[in-house]
Amino acid sequence: MLIRYGYEMTFGCAAPTPMVCQLDVHPSCSPAIRAETPFASNPRVESWLYSDVFGNRCRRFLAPPGDLTISNYGVVEVSDRPDPVVPDAAEIPVADLPDETLLYLVGSRYVETDKLSQLAWDHFGHTASGWPRVQAICDFVNAHITFGYENARSTRTAYEAYVERTGVCRDFAHLALAFCRCMNIPARYANGYLGDIGVPPDPAPMDFNAWFEVFLGGKWYTFDARHNMPRIGRILIARGRDAADIPLVNSFGPHVLKTFSVVTEETDSVASPPLAGVPSRSAA
Known part of the structure; x- marks a missing residue:
């Protein structure tokens, strides 16, 4: 089964603001990705990835003053079967x-x-x-x-x-x-x-x-x-002890999340068009 996934977010910052986002899919999903666009931003910012202590991908960049829109989307191949159910899976002392x-x-x-x-x-x-x-x-x-x-x-x-x-x-x-x-x-x-x-x-x-x-x-x-x-x-992004370990967005300074859009849907093509037409959710 092919699934198209992606996001688009717009932040507003009053001053240059360092950010770390955990929005890239988990490394364990990489072999199943059939198409993916590079991380994009408007205005363009330099970004890079590093791995946290749990093995998740973290993207680091400096958001400029004003509005910044970031996005990424792709197509991944996943099983067409539901989550496994194993009733006899036992607890381990x-x-x-x-x-x-x-x-x-x-x-x-x-x-x-x-x-x-x-x-x-x-x-x-x-x-x-x-x-x-x-x-x-x-x-x-x-x-x-x-x-x-x-x-x-x-x-x-x-x-x-x-x-x-x-x-x-x-x-x-x-x-x-x-x-x-x-x-x-x-x-x-x-x-x-x-x-x-x-x-x-x-x-x-x-x-x-x-x-x-x-x-x-x-x-x-x-x-x-x-x-x-x-x-x-399911398309995994990150794992941790709880939500504090894997925030989608972590900023080192004030910011306003103005809008965001997320798409996850079955597709029959590896083409991954932008999120045009996907409803946006206002963070307000």
């Missing part, structure tokens, strides 16, 4: 976990395992271990939180999402992966593109999505507490 997974068992900026540990055991201590337990967590979070863009808040933590019972996809992911960590299941945050493929189209303008991954049976598996069903066509 902490003592036997690989060293590199232990980072995803502890608290982080948006994931207060100390506040949520007892709640997690109260809710899920009785559930069957492994895949069924993670699915029970997704079922709970999906029913517990009401989704709404009007309820977005960049500072909301997993515990606050539990108490407030509202949020956007990142809040669903934070709370679910927090519960997993509390139950001694390594879990990490992920974001990227996810189009309306194989599901009824969402009338809202397209946006980036957040989900999470858990380590079961010696492998990382994708879970999505917001949609709570296997989906087709």
Whole structure:
């Protein structure tokens, strides 16, 4: 299956402002890219890529005073099958976990395992271990939180999402992966593109999505507490402990995100035209 993906964003800055954006697709997707335009900006700025400690691509540039529009788009080939479901994938005892997974068992900026540990055991201590337990967590979070863009808040933590019972996809992911960590299941945050493929189209303008991954049976598996069903066509951008590790845009000075457009859709051609006609979302 071929999927056309891309974004266009416009920032306003009062002064030269260093920025780091995590908008390039993850290196693991590179072999599947069939066409891609270079990063573009108006006015033109010099940019370069480096890898962060999690292996994600980070693009660095200096935004000039005034408006700056950046964009990138391409076509990637992905499986036409939904996210794998492996009901017998088992939990691994902490003592036997690989060293590199232990980072995803502890608290982080948006994931207060100390506040949520007892709640997690109260809710899920009785559930069957492994895949069924993670699915029970997704079922709970999906029913517990009401989704709404009007309820977005960049500072909301997993515990606050539990108490407030509202949020956007990142809040669903934070709370679910927090519960997993509390139950001694390594879990990490992920974001990227996810189009309306194989599901009824969402009338809202397209946006980036957040989900999470858990380590079961010696492998990382994708879970999505917001949609709570296997989906087709995920394109990974970045992974980290939580959203603080992989912000789409990180500026070292004030800026205003004026508009942005995102596209993720099935296509039958490797041609990747610009985002003309894609609805823009006002950041205001």
